[in-house]
Amino acid sequence: MALKKRRFDALIIGAGGAGLNAAIQLANTDARVAVVSKVFPTRSHTVAAQGGVNAALANVLPDNWHWHMFDTVKGSDYLGDQDAIEFMCREAIPTVYELEHNGVPFSRLDDGKIYQRAFGGQSQNFGGAQAARTCAAADRTGHAILHALYQQNVRARTHFFDEYFAIDLIRDDEGAILGALIMEIETGEPLLIEAKATVLATGGCGQVYRTTSNAHINTGDGTAMALRAGIPLMDMEFFQFHPTGIAGKGMLITEGVRGEGGYLVNKDGERFMERYAPNAKDLASRDVVSRAIVTEVKEGRGVGPNADHVLLKVDHLGEEIVSKRLPGIRESGRIFAGVDAVHEPLPVFPTAHYVMGGIPTDPYGRVIVPQGNGEEVVPGLYAAGECACVSVHGANRLGGNSLLDILVFGRAAGLDVIENLKENRNHRPLNESSVETAMARLTRWDQKGEGISVRALRDEFRKTMEDHAGVFRTEEIMAEGVEKLKALRDKLPDVRLSDHSKVFNTARVEALELENLVDTGIAIAYSALKRQESRGAHSRPDFPARDDANWMKHSLYFKQDDRMDYKPVRTKPLTVETFPPKERVY
Amino acid sequence: MKFLVSRYNPDSDAAPYMQEFEVEVPRGMMLRDALLDIKRQDESFSFRHSCGEGVCGSDGVNVNGTNKLACITPVSELKEPIEVRPFPGRPIIRDLVVDMTQFYQQYKAVKPWVVRNDPMPEQEILQSPQERDKLDGLYECILCGCCSTSCPSFWWNPEKFHGPQALLTAWRFLADTRDQATDERLDALEGPYKLFRCHTIMNCVEVCPKGLNPTKAIGHIKALMLKNSV
Numbered sequence: 059m060a061l062k063k064r065r066f067d068a069l070i071i072g073a074g075g076a077g078l079n080a081a082i083q084l085a086n087t088d089a090r091v092a093v094v095s096k097v098f099p100t101r102s103h104t105v106a107a108q109g110g111v112n113a114a115l116a117n118v119l120p121d122n123w124h125w126h127m128f129d130t131v132k133g134s135d136y137l138g139d140q141d142a143i144e145f146m147c148r149e150a151i152p153t154v155y156e157l158e159h160n161g162v163p164f165s166r167l168d169d170g171k172i173y174q175r176a177f178g179g180q181s182q183n184f185g186g187a188q189a190a191r192t193c194a195a196a197d198r199t200g201h202a203i204l205h206a207l208y209q210q211n212v213r214a215r216t217h218f219f220d221e222y223f224a225i226d227l228i229r230d231d232e233g234a235i236l237g238a239l240i241m242e243i244e245t246g247e248p249l250l251i252e253a254k255a256t257v258l259a260t261g262g263c264g265q266v267y268r269t270t271s272n273a274h275i276n277t278g279d280g281t282a283m284a285l286r287a288g289i290p291l292m293d294m295e296f297f298q299f300h301p302t303g304i305a306g307k308g309m310l311i312t313e314g315v316r317g318e319g320g321y322l323v324n325k326d327g328e329r330f331m332e333r334y335a336p337n338a339k340d341l342a343s344r345d346v347v348s349r350a351i352v353t354e355v356k357e358g359r360g361v362g363p364n365a366d367h368v369l370l371k372v373d374h375l376g377e378e379i380v381s382k383r384l385p386g387i388r389e390s391g392r393i394f395a396g397v398d399a400v401h402e403p404l405p406v407f408p409t410a411h412y413v414m415g416g417i418p419t420d421p422y423g424r425v426i427v428p429q430g431n432g433e434e435v436v437p438g439l440y441a442a443g444e445c446a447c448v449s450v451h452g453a454n455r456l457g458g459n460s461l462l463d464i465l466v467f468g469r470a471a472g473l474d475v476i477e478n479l480k481e482n483r484n485h486r487p488l489n490e491s492s493v494e495t496a497m498a499r500l501t502r503w504d505q506k507g508e509g510i511s512v513r514a515l516r517d518e519f520r521k522t523m524e525d526h527a528g529v530f531r532t533e534e535i536m537a538e539g540v541e542k543l544k545a546l547r548d549k550l551p552d553v554r555l556s557d558h559s560k561v562f563n564t565a566r567v568e569a570l571e572l573e574n575l576v577d578t579g580i581a582i583a584y585s586a587l588k589r590q591e592s593r594g595a596h597s598r599p600d601f602p603a604r605d606d607a608n609w610m611k612h613s614l615y616f617k618q619d620d621r622m623d624y625k626p627v628r629t630k631p632l633t634v635e636t637f638p639p640k641e642r643v644y
Numbered sequence: 645m646k647f648l649v650s651r652y653n654p655d656s657d658a659a660p661y662m663q664e665f666e667v668e669v670p671r672g673m674m675l676r677d678a679l680l681d682i683k684r685q686d687e688s689f690s691f692r693h694s695c696g697e698g699v700c701g702s703d704g705v706n707v708n709g710t711n712k713l714a715c716i717t718p719v720s721e722l723k724e725p726i727e728v729r730p731f732p733g734r735p736i737i738r739d740l741v742v743d744m745t746q747f748y749q750q751y752k753a754v755k756p757w758v759v760r761n762d763p764m765p766e767q768e769i770l771q772s773p774q775e776r777d778k779l780d781g782l783y784e785c786i787l788c789g790c791c792s793t794s795c796p797s798f799w800w801n802p803e804k805f806h807g808p809q810a811l812l813t814a815w816r817f818l819a820d821t822r823d824q825a826t827d828e829r830l831d832a833l834e835g836p837y838k839l840f841r842c843h844t845i846m847n848c849v850e851v852c853p854k855g856l857n858p859t860k861a862i863g864h865i866k867a868l869m870l871k872n873s874v
Contacts, residue, residue, distance in 0.1 A: 097692075098748075100787050101700040115767075158768040161758035161822070163776065163783045170770030195783075201699055202783060209757040244737055273695040309697045390697060393716050396672070513684055557688035559655050562738040565687040 061493070062249050065485060066092040066217070068475050069237055069253035071224045071280060073099035075200070075461060076443025076468035077259030078207035080423075083472030085214035089479055092251055094219040094240050096275060096567070099208045103261055103273045104464065107200025108312035108386060109177060110192035111157075111465065112458035113150035117171040118190040123147040125182060126191060128637055130459060133179045133343050134452025135594035136610060136639040137293065139628035142448040145421045146459075149466045154193050157465065162206045164195050165383075175383070176317040179343040179456040179644070188341065192458040197312050197386040200461060222249070223567055224279060226496035227256065227287045227439070230489040234437035235287070239496035243567060246560035248500055250493060254482050255438055255475045258284065258417060258425075259468060262444040265571075266579035267410035267528075268520040271303055271310040277571040278578030280445035284417045285577050289427055289436060290614035290623065292447040293415035294578075295586035296595045298455055299529050301347035303409025304394050305367035311387055311406055313457040316340040318383050320372045322351065323403070324359040330368075335644040342644035345454045345595045348408040352529050355407070362405060369403035376400075408529060414455050414595065415585070416447035418614070423471025428614065428623060438486070440475060442467040449612065452627075453594020503569050509554030512569045519546050519576060527583045532600045536587040543580050544620075550576060581615045588622050589613060606639050645669050646725040649682060649689065652736050660736060662727070669719050676703055676715040679728070679740075691740035698853060701786030704793075705740050706731055711790040713853040731793035733802070746802045747789050750810040754832075758817065759825035775821040782816035782861065784854050785809065791848035791858055797841040805841035806833075808848035808858030814839075815861035818868065830869050839865060 068084050070077045073095035084091040095102065114121040126147040131138055158164055158172060165173035172193050180189040195202035211218075225239040225248070237252040260280030264272025281291055301322075302311040316322075321340045324330050334350040335342035342350075351368050360366050372380060372387075377400045380388055384399070391399045418426050423440040426433045443464040450463055526539020550573065557565045591605035592598050614623040629636050647667055652660035665682045676693055683689045691714075693703035698716040705714050706729040708722060719726070734742035760769075792798045792807035806814070814833065817823050833839040839862065848858040 097694060097700075097702065098744075098787075101694050101702045103695065103700070105786075106695050106697065106699050155767055159758075159760070159764045161820070163779045163820070164768070166771050166773045166776040168773060170768075170772050172768050198699075198784060201786070205783075206757075212752050213755070213757045273700065275694045386699075393698070393718075394672075511687070513687070555687070559653055559688065561654055562690050562741050563688075564683075564690045 065252045066090045067479055068255045069251050070257045072259035074102035074104035074261050075464035079465050079468035080257050080472035081216045082210050085216040092217045094222045096223045098220050104200045104204040107461050108197045109314035110194035110199040110458050111461035112191045113154040118174045128184045131637045133456040137452030139449050140631040141628050142421045142450050144631040146450050146466050150462050153465050160206050160210050162202050177457040178313050178341040197384045225500050227283050228492045235439040252485050255478050257440040257471050259443045260445045262413055263578045264410050266523050266575050268524040269308040270410040277574050279574045282574035282577040285617040290616045291581045292418040292612050292614055294581040295589050296414035296453045298412040298595050299348045299408040300411035301408050302406040305405040305407040307394050308409040309394050319375050323369050324354045325361045338644035367405045367407040370406045371403045372399040414451040416445050417441040419446045419448055422474040440471045442471040503555050503566055509552050512572050516572050523579050527586055531598050540583050540587050543583050547576050584620055585613050585615045648725050648727045650729040673719045674715055675717040678719050690738045701788035704788040704790045711794045711851045733793055733799040747792055750806045754810045754814040756813045758823045761824045769822045778819045790851045794847040794851045804837035806838045812858040812861045815865050
C-alpha cells in the first residue's frame with residue numbers, strides 16, 4: 059500500500075505550551091499549520107506546571123526585566139547565553155499580558171492586576187531583597203495556560219493530528235528538514251507530513267529516570283529524533299532535580315509552597331536551609347536546595363522509618379492561604395502522601411524534574427549546528443521549549459522560568475517560521491531514502507519471536523540512570539554507569555514485541571519511546587561523565603568547584619561514535635553590560 | 645486482588661469480554677498502578693494514561709460501575725473483584741480506549757475562549773479577586789470526560805445535547821467578566837436540546853474527580869437566560 063502523504067506549510071510536533079504558542083502565531087496568518095501530538099493536546103505535560111510564570115510586571119513589589127535577567131544569569135551558574143536571557147526577560151512582560159488577553163484565569167490582587175508570588179532565586183536590585191515575580195493561577199498555572207492556548211488554537215482552526223506519534227524527521231542530502239514520518243496511534247498507519255518548516259516542541263525526558271515528576275509521555279522523543287538526524291544535543295549533563303517531590307512517589311510539590319512561606323525541616327525539626335543558604339534559606343536556587351536535602355539524608359538527619367526524606371512544613375500558614383493559593387497541593391498531599399497539608403507536614407525528597415539541555419537553537423528557535431569554525435542553521439528545522447536549549451537556563455533553571463521559556467520561544471519560533479515561509483514558498487523535493495530509513499524504524503517492531511521485553515529493558519535503563527547520573531556524580535559512578543547504559547543500548551536490537559496488532563497498540567508506542575529514552579539518557583550520562591567541574595545541577599564531589607577557566611563552555615553530544623564537542627558561552631547581552639561570573643551564594 | 649478488565653481488539657474479537665487478572669496490591673496503590681501491573685502481565689492490554697497525578701485527564705475509566713480517574717483512585721477503596729470497563733456510551737476503539745470525538749466536538753461547540761470586542765489594554769484586563777473567584781470550580785476542568793459519559797441525557801443524544809462538561813465550560817466563559825459575548829452565548833444555547841436536555845440527574849457531580857459541579861453551572865446558565873429574557 060502506498061504511503062499516505064499530506065502537505066503543510068508548517069509542521070509542529072508537540073502540543074504543549076511551546077507547540078501551541080508557535081501554532082497560534084501561524085494559525086493567525088493564512089499559513090497551513092499542522093500540530094501533531096501523541097496525546098490530546100490538553101494532556102501535554104505543560105498541564106502539570108503548578109507555580110507560575112516569571113515576568114517583571116512589578117504588580118506586588120518593585121521589579122524590572124534587568125533584575126530578572128541578573129537572577130537568571132546567576133541561577134544558570136553563568137552558563138546561560140546572556141543574549142537569549144535578555145531576550146526572554148524582556149519578552150516575558152508582553153508574553154504574560156498576551157496570555158491574560160487570551161483568557162488565562164490568573165489569580166488577582168486587590169487592584170485587579172495579576173497575582174505574583176515569590177519564588178526561589180528571585181531578587182530585587184541585582185541580588186538584594188526577595189522579589190515577587192511569578193505570575194500564578196493558584197497552583198494550577200500550567201493547566202490554565204495550556205487550556206487557554208488550546209482554546210485559542212481551536213478558535214483559529216489549527217489543524218490538529220491528535221494521537222499521532224512522530225517516528226522520525228525526514229531530511230535531504232544537504233541536511234534540510236522536509237517534515238516527518240508519523241503514525242496514527244488509533245490505526246497504526248504511517249503518514250508522511252511534508253512541511254517547509256518543522257518545529258520540534260516535544261517537551262522533556264524525565265522518564266529516563268525511575269523517580270520523576272514527569273509524565274509517562276515525557277520520553278525525549280524530539281531530542282532523540284534530532285540525534286538520529288545527526289544534530290547534537292547541548293548541555294545535557296544539566297538535569298534538574300526538583301527539591302520537593304512527594305517522597306517515594308515523585309509527584310511534584312511546587313516551589314510556590316515555599317514562596318508562600320512553607321519551609322523544610324529535618325528529623326530534629328531543624329530548619330536546615332539556614333545552614334546552606336543563610337539569606338535565601340528555603341528559596342535558594344533548586345540545585346542548592348536539592349543538594350542540601352540529599353546531604354541531610356546522607357548524614358543521617360532524614361525523617362521516616364528509613365530516614366530517607368525530609369519534611370515540608372505548611373501547616374503554620376493556616377487553612378485559608380493553603381486553600382486559596384495551594385489547593386492542588388493540598389489535594390496531592392491527601393491523595394499521594396495521606397497527609398492534609400493544613401495540619402501536617404509533607405514528606406519530600408528531590409525528584410527528576412527538568413532537563414536544562416536540549417537541541418541547540420538561536421533565540422528565534424532555529425536549530426543551529428557547528429560548521430567549520432562557526433555555526434549554521436539547519437534549514438527547515440526549529441525547536442522550542444524543554445526539548446530545546448537556547449540556552450537560557452544554563453546549568454540550573456529558576457522556578458517560573460520554564461513556562462516562560464516555552465511561551466517566549468514557542469512564540470518566537472512561530473513568528474520566525476512566518477518570515478521563513480515568505481522566502482521559502484515551495485516544498486523541497488522529497489528524499490525517498492530518508493523516508494525508507496524512518497519507515498524501517500517503524501517496521502522493525504514487526505519482527506516476531508523470542509526476545510527481551512520493552513518493559514524489562516526500560517526498567518533496567520531507568521534504574522541505571524538513577525543510580526549513575528543522579529544528584530551527586532563521581533568519575534567512578536558515572537564511568538560505570540555509561541558502560542552499563544551502552545550495554546543496554548546494545549541489547550535494543552534483541553527487544554521484541556509480543557503484540558503486533560494495529561489498532562491502538564500502546565506496546566508499540568512504548569517500544570518506540572524506549573529507543574528515544576535510550577538515546578536521550580545516554581546523551582545525559584555521557585555529557586555528565588565528561589564535564590570535570592561542579593556547576594549548577596551538575597555536582598561532582600571529585601571536582602567540587604566551578605572551573606570557569608576550562609569549563610565555562612557548552613557541551614555538544616553527537617550520537618554518532620558518542621562524540622563530544624564544545625562551544626563558548628555567549629556572554630554578550632543584546633543591549634546591556636555583561637554580567638561577569640561571580641561566586642554563587644544565596 | 646482479583647481484577648476483571650474489559651478486553652476488545654477489533655482485529656480479533658467480535659465483542660468485548662471480561663478477562664481476569666490477579667494483582668498484588670501494596671499499600672497506597674492507585675488503580676492506574678494496578679492497570680500498569682496488568683499491562684506488565686499482558687503487554688497487549690491498552691488504556692490511556694500520562695501524568696499520574698490527576699491533572700492531564702487521560703485515564704478516565706469505569707470501575708465497579710462508576711466513572712473514575714484511575715491515577716487518583718486508591719485500590720483500597722474499591723470492592724473486590726474490581727471490574728474495569730471503558731467509559732459507557734462511547735464507541736470502543738480497543739480495551740479501555742474509547743472514541744471521545746463527540747465529547748470534544750461538544751466542548752468546541754460552546755466556543756471555549758474569551759471573546760473580547762474592546763481593544764486590548766497595554767497591560768492586563770483588570771479583574772477583581774471577587775470577580776476572579778467566580779471562575780473557581782469551573783476553570784479546573786481537565787476534560788477527562790467522566791461526567792458526560794456518565795450522563796444518561798448525553799448517552800441518548802450525544803450529537804444534540806452538549807453534556808455536562810461543555811455546559812460547565814459554557815458557564816466558565818459566561819462567568820468571566822472579561823468575556824463580552826454573553827448574548828451570543830446564551831442565544832446559542834437556546835432550543836430543546838443543547839442545554840435543556842439536562843434533567844438534573846446529577847451523575848456528573850457525583851463522578852467529577854476534581855469536585856466540580858456541572859449541574860450547578862447549568863442552573864446558573866438557566867437563571868441568567870431567564871434574567872436576560874425579562
